[in-house]
Amino acid sequence: MATGWAGDGAVQDQIDSTVEDAVQRARSQLGRGESLSHCEECGEKIPEARRQAVPGVRLCIKCQAERDKEEARFSGYNRRGSKDSQLR
Template identity: 80%
Template structure:
């Protein structure tokens, strides 16, 4: 049941759209191609086990961990269905 100006199913559509956007973003960040033998940031050797486990890996574990810590938080709020975005 929808309320206000929204139609039935609008909330679920917004949730589905938010999830699909997050999946597309995550898929776009996956490494592709051949794995590097040396980290592109620090130059240390990337272990063979890591290169096999993560195809297309470009960073050693230490540099990848640091990059993950520095990554800014992503707001998962989808404004496509909000009234504010429709009024602009």
Template identity: 70%
Template sequence: MASGWAQDGAEQQQIDSTVEDALARVRGELPKGESLTECEECGETIPEARRLAIPGVRLCVSCQALEDKRRQSFAGYNRRGSKDSQLR
């Protein structure tokens, strides 16, 4: 049972909203269009198997690994707030 300013079920709504935001962000980052034969970053040839497996691929495996590592630092959104703000 929720108390205070939150409605009943607000926790699940927050969870659902966070998941929907994350899915929308990831879907927006998916490659689109025709796959490139050469990497946008380094110019290396992208193997045919990779181009067939991932339609719209733009980076070779090495450059994609670096890009994935860079994106891991994305923190997302903190929807919880602090306990102090909930007690006021």
């Protein structure tokens, strides 16, 4: 059911687009190629178990955790608005 100027299915289209964007962002962050033996940021040795478990790993656990923390700070912003804000 559409409300105001929104067409039928507009809210669902927005939700689908947001999910698609998140999937694309996650895929772009997947490692590719051969894993490094040393972290490209701090130079510490990357354990063999990590290199085998994560294809294309480029960072040690400590540097990866820091990068994840930084990215989490910015990735929560939804330019399209949330489903709840659209339905109120």
